[in-house]
Amino acid sequence: MWRKFCLLTVFLSLVAMAFFAVAATNSATEHVQRPDSLDGGLLFQNKCSMCHGSEGVGSVGVPLNLPDFLRTASDNYLYKTIRLGRPGRVMPSFQTLTDEQVNSIIRYIRSWQPEIKTPVYSSESIVGNKQKGKQIFDASCASCHRQAGIGGKGTGVTFSRPRDAEIIAPAIGNPTFLASASDHMIKQVIMTGRDSTPMISAKLMGLTEQDVDHVVSYLRSLADTNKVQVSSEPKGEPVLEFESSYTLEETINNIREAAMGYNFRYIREQTLDRGFVDEGKESNDAYLVYFCNFTFLNQVLQVDPRVGMFLPFRATILKKGDTVVVMTVNPDFLCSLFNNDELKQGCAFMSEKYAAMLEESTL
């Protein structure tokens, strides 16, 4: 009897294991395009080119096709950067790619300049004085990399910046940068600098090799300090919603007036189904009203051009029975889409402004 029981338990467990394993595999791979592809070029075009440019010259993401970058970035660094991304600094983490796929992408990146020898670094720690390193960092590096190495403002070479603009200083205090770059790689980059970027050599900065060791030691200590600042979870609810005390027409008028009071320019209003049904057959139960604050729009597009997908501001006015509801997307909620800490303040500001404006229109 006991044997039968054990056998049945094992059998059912195996069935459950197979079921959940299949479910988990499907879930993990469902949205990965061409999971079986090992063509590095194709993978780069599908996964990386939209930010780094089709030939790695940079765009929303930093340029990779620079001799000095390829000369100092090890394969291990590239591998870990692809795997871990840079929380809060646009670069996403690619955790569903296989090891072979990541290595194919790295080989493709290397193929741009095959004459450049791939560097290999020791994984040994560099010993320095982190207090002295902080002083040196604050005096010589923070003007570009900012305090605690949080990185320069904005994204990469975006469409709203001139193509020959300086490359934005990387976030070298970012925990995933520090998890990707070895001490010796960081030291090498500081010692030699990087041509075609504002990063000059230690010698030109007036730093000795020992000074550089101190800086490396200081940067390494930032891994834990900066960790707590990173979060990619959506904040709040996806929609800001207010019930109106007015009729639909009155509410639309109120929104128009309130928006102007908040320095928005009225663009247009339309039924939600305009363009989807024949003219004259639109439903009057759902309206969209468009507004824009162009100064703000220009500012956020300079930080991250991708944000334009949610702009200009659009209020949805919906009639549900006797009730009129006004809604809009919540910028604070959408902010985590972009993995860009530079946007957080703007998102919070817009959420507050949208909420205040809609509340004023509906009370």
Add this chain to the structure above:
Amino acid sequence: MMKNSLLKLFPQKALVALLLSFSVFAFVFMSIPEVHADHTQKLIMGRSVEAFPETMSALQEEIKKAGYAISIVQRVDIGLTGMGFKTDKYRVVFFGKPEEIQTLPQKYPLLTPYLPLSIAIFAEEQETVLIAMSPLFLEHSYSKEHPELSAVFQRWDSDIQAIIHRVCYGDEQ
């Protein structure tokens, strides 16, 4: 009848133990966090090596081929240049299926601010970048109350991925 035959095979206590062990196993297995999705799944992006006008035209064509209607093309750049700001070409294309635009707002009012669906398109010198929010980004917030919406989000996501992929990379694998 099945209950009786099971009881003949196993005493009731054994069956309870069996059921418990199976449940514990299933619970433990389901609790293991699955591999996190790429961040890229939140955003669907693509880069076309074609210039803006050609890419815009291909985008509209692919949206229609996928069975959607285009309601409006919002010209973001026109307003900016009109205000004296310097910008390259930037548009947002709104699209949807007429029947969904007519029925979903009444059934799921809180989904309405995300309707119609949209894809932003902007020029980068001679190339063009396309970007859209993956509808799956909303799934967690909406599907708790409306599990049936999961299938809708999945379909939208897959359609938008296919549209952007075809515009940027053609039908190649």
